[in-house]
Amino acid sequence: MIEPNRRFPDRTATEPRLLPATSGAVALLAGAAAAGVLLLALGIGLGSGVPVWPLAVFLLVAAVALAILAGRKGLLARGAGSAAGAAREPVAAEQAAARAALRELRSGDLVTAAEARPHLVPRVRSAIATAAEGLASLAEQLREVNGEMASSADGVVRMTAELASSSSELSASVAEITAAMEELARTASGISERAIAQAELAARVERRGAVGEEALVEAVGGVGEVEARIAAIAERTDALGARSKEIYRVLDLIAEIAQETHVLSLNAAIEAAAAGPEGRRIAVVAEEVRRLASRSRDSVASVRALLDEFSASIRGTVVATEEGAKETRRVLGSAEQAAAAVAELRAVGAETSARARRISAATREQDGASDEVVATLRDVGYVVERTSAALSGLDTTQRRLERLVLGVELLAQGLRRDSPTSLVHLAEGWGARIVGETEVQRALDDLLVEAPYLDDAYMADAKGYALFLGSRRRPVDAQPAAGGGAKASPEPDRDLSARPWFRAVVARGRTVLTAPYVSVNGRTCFTVAVPAFGPNGELRSVFGVDVDVHNWTRIGAAS
Amino acid sequence: MDAPKANETPAGERSGHLLVRVGEQICAVPVGAVRRVVRALTVHPLPGARAELAGLAEFAGEPLPVLDLGRLIGAPIGPHPLFPVTVVVWSRTADGREAIGLAADEALEVVDLSAASWLPTAGFLVGEALVGDQVVRVLDPDQLGAG
Numbered sequence: 001m002i003e004p005n006r007r008f009p010d011r012t013a014t015e016p017r018l019l020p021a022t023s024g025a026v027a028l029l030a031g032a033a034a035a036g037v038l039l040l041a042l043g044i045g046l047g048s049g050v051p052v053w054p055l056a057v058f059l060l061v062a063a064v065a066l067a068i069l070a071g072r073k074g075l076l077a078r079g080a081g082s083a084a085g086a087a088r089e090p091v092a093a094e095q096a097a098a099r100a101a102l103r104e105l106r107s108g109d110l111v112t113a114a115e116a117r118p119h120l121v122p123r124v125r126s127a128i129a130t131a132a133e134g135l136a137s138l139a140e141q142l143r144e145v146n147g148e149m150a151s152s153a154d155g156v157v158r159m160t161a162e163l164a165s166s167s168s169e170l171s172a173s174v175a176e177i178t179a180a181m182e183e184l185a186r187t188a189s190g191i192s193e194r195a196i197a198q199a200e201l202a203a204r205v206e207r208r209g210a211v212g213e214e215a216l217v218e219a220v221g222g223v224g225e226v227e228a229r230i231a232a233i234a235e236r237t238d239a240l241g242a243r244s245k246e247i248y249r250v251l252d253l254i255a256e257i258a259q260e261t262h263v264l265s266l267n268a269a270i271e272a273a274a275a276g277p278e279g280r281r282i283a284v285v286a287e288e289v290r291r292l293a294s295r296s297r298d299s300v301a302s303v304r305a306l307l308d309e310f311s312a313s314i315r316g317t318v319v320a321t322e323e324g325a326k327e328t329r330r331v332l333g334s335a336e337q338a339a340a341a342v343a344e345l346r347a348v349g350a351e352t353s354a355r356a357r358r359i360s361a362a363t364r365e366q367d368g369a370s371d372e373v374v375a376t377l378r379d380v381g382y383v384v385e386r387t388s389a390a391l392s393g394l395d396t397t398q399r400r401l402e403r404l405v406l407g408v409e410l411l412a413q414g415l416r417r418d419s420p421t422s423l424v425h426l427a428e429g430w431g432a433r434i435v436g437e438t439e440v441q442r443a444l445d446d447l448l449v450e451a452p453y454l455d456d457a458y459m460a461d462a463k464g465y466a467l468f469l470g471s472r473r474r475p476v477d478a479q480p481a482a483g484g485g486a487k488a489s490p491e492p493d494r495d496l497s498a499r500p501w502f503r504a505v506v507a508r509g510r511t512v513l514t515a516p517y518v519s520v521n522g523r524t525c526f527t528v529a530v531p532a533f534g535p536n537g538e539l540r541s542v543f544g545v546d547v548d549v550h551n552w553t554r555i556g557a558a559s
Numbered sequence: 560m561d562a563p564k565a566n567e568t569p570a571g572e573r574s575g576h577l578l579v580r581v582g583e584q585i586c587a588v589p590v591g592a593v594r595r596v597v598r599a600l601t602v603h604p605l606p607g608a609r610a611e612l613a614g615l616a617e618f619a620g621e622p623l624p625v626l627d628l629g630r631l632i633g634a635p636i637g638p639h640p641l642f643p644v645t646v647v648v649w650s651r652t653a654d655g656r657e658a659i660g661l662a663a664d665e666a667l668e669v670v671d672l673s674a675a676s677w678l679p680t681a682g683f684l685v686g687e688a689l690v691g692d693q694v695v696r697v698l699d700p701d702q703l704g705a706g
Binding site: 255256259260263266267269270290 | 577591597598641669
């Protein structure tokens with residue numbers, strides 16, 4: 001931590017020597033050079049457009065300071081050589097005045113250093129004033145650049161926060177997607193199983209269909225046979241019918257012959273009767289013939305009757321077979337319909353099998369795609385991990401940057417400038433004002449309102465006891481305890497004599513700016529303490545303020 | 560053949576008769592008068608002849624008048640006969656005999672009939688006889704001529 005108020009050996013020079021005066025300037029120049037180098041390094045490192053001209057100003061100031069001191073040496077040498085004796089008294093006064101001014105400059109109090117003093121050679125005063133102006137400008141530039149860096153740091157913080165939230169969002173998305181992929185895989189496997197079951201069912205249907213088809217083919221074949229048989233029967237029936245007709249004709253013929261024979265027998269009988277007794281033998285024969293004819297007639301009649309019966313039964317058979325044929329054709333029609341239905345069923349079964357195969361293939365494809373997604377997710381996971389690692393690195397960088405910003409700010413604050421951005425100047429102003437106040441407590445409270453970057457303000461006596469305290473944290477301290485009854489807020493410690501800043505003020509007798517520290521509520525602060533002296537130069541009181549770094553660098557830098 | 564004997568049979572004696580059916584009726588013709596029984600001859604009708612005369616047919620190279628026996632005896636027309644016959648009979652005329660054909664439905668048999676039951680009637684129907692339980696009407700062909 002850079003502390004601008006470090007102690008330098010306080011040399012009281014009896015003769016003008018370059019060393020004491022230059023040692024202070026050199027120290028300032030060294031500080032400015034360090035700041036400039038830092039700025040350049042930061043500018044190069046962060047890529048922000050750090051203007052180079054502060055460095056030029058510092059070089060100019062350095063050259064001016066060296067010129068001044070060289071001229072001063074020459075002047076003193078000339079003065080010492082030429083008017084050594086006669087001008088010794090006024091020269092000593094001039095030297096004392098110059099030394100005082102340079103002491104102020106060395107201490108960083110640019111305001112006091114540039115003030116007019118008695119016995120101070122105007123040229124020296126103007127040189128010192130110019131140097132003070134240059135340093136003040138440098139300090140301003142430092143602060144401006146620092147403010148930009150603080151913004152960049154804020155930007156980095158925001159970016160980091162965004163990155164972190166994006167990272168965590170990404171992680172959440174990855175987890176979601178992974179879960180979704182697992183769900184998908186389960187669903188897909190479920191679908192695949194069902195598809196396989198469907199395929200098996202379809203295969204069974206196919207087999208049954210094949211069996212059914214065979215049965216139908218057999219049935220159709222059987223029906224065809226039946227039809228053929230029926231056709232054969234019909235043919236035979238026709239043949240029988242034709243034969244019957246022939247037989248009927250033959251019967252008719254026989255009947256006719258029988259009739260003829262009968263008539264013949266009658267004629268024979270008649271002749272026999274006419275022949276008298278000799279005709280008796282012929283009459284007997286005639287009678288036999290007649291009987292024969294009669295028997296023939298009877299036979300014909302019975303054969304005819306049989307044939308009629310036969311024909312009737314044949315006709316019956318024909319009708320029956322025709323009915324049978326009709327029924328057979330009807331059965332065949334039904335069988336063909338059934339065959340068509342079975343064929344359709346088989347087609348559906350085949351289509352179902354094809355579909356099941358396609359689903360299986362799609363599921364396998366999906367598995368492949370899922371694997372790809374899982375691999376991609378793993379890659380994303382690696383990226384998230386690396387991003388987290390980088391973010392933590394960034395976090396470190398950010399903290400370093402914050403420390404750097406703080407360091408540069410404190411470096412700039414080490415110079416008291418006549419500017420509302422110089423805390424030392426502001427504090428000295430407040431201190432001078434409040435010392436003369438009658439209502440110190442209220443003045444302190446008003447100050448806290450006026451300067452929102454102040455956490456506390458106090459006025460202590462020469463022993464370090466805090467006579468008055470103004471604190472922004474007071475309402476927090478006044479919260480009631482959980483026990484129910486209001487507990488009196490613990491009395492803040494009023495003994496400030498052990499505080500480092502009090503000790504430094506007492507030792508140095510001038511305004512002190514501490515190094516940053518972490519306060520009780522975790523905020524980074526530093527303290528500015530201003531001594532007030534009595535008419536005899538004794539320490540009367542110390543006015544102090546605690547500055548919240550975060551609020552100052554943002555509010556203060558903007559003003 | 561010699562000249563025919565008398566057709567008349569003394570009562571009590573049995574003589575042969577040819578039974579023929581016409582419609583439902585059965586007639587008996589003495590066998591002595593029957594010349595021949597033949598399948599029904601083709602009859603050519605004579606316009607203007609009496610109803611009983613069915614027409615003229617040809618027999619043994621001579622024209623033969625054929626009488627419708629059914630009309631003759633008043634028998635109603637029966638079912639169409641299977642084997643109709645024409646009974647050619649001798650009918651004695653004043654100067655000899657002539658052949659006349661009788662169209663009948665069926666020629667049955669020759670039986671002996673007794674004249675005891677004959678009813679003396681006029682005309683060609685000389686009586687009735689019983690064959691079994693069937694009443695037959697006996698014809699006298701000699702009365703058929705001169706028509």
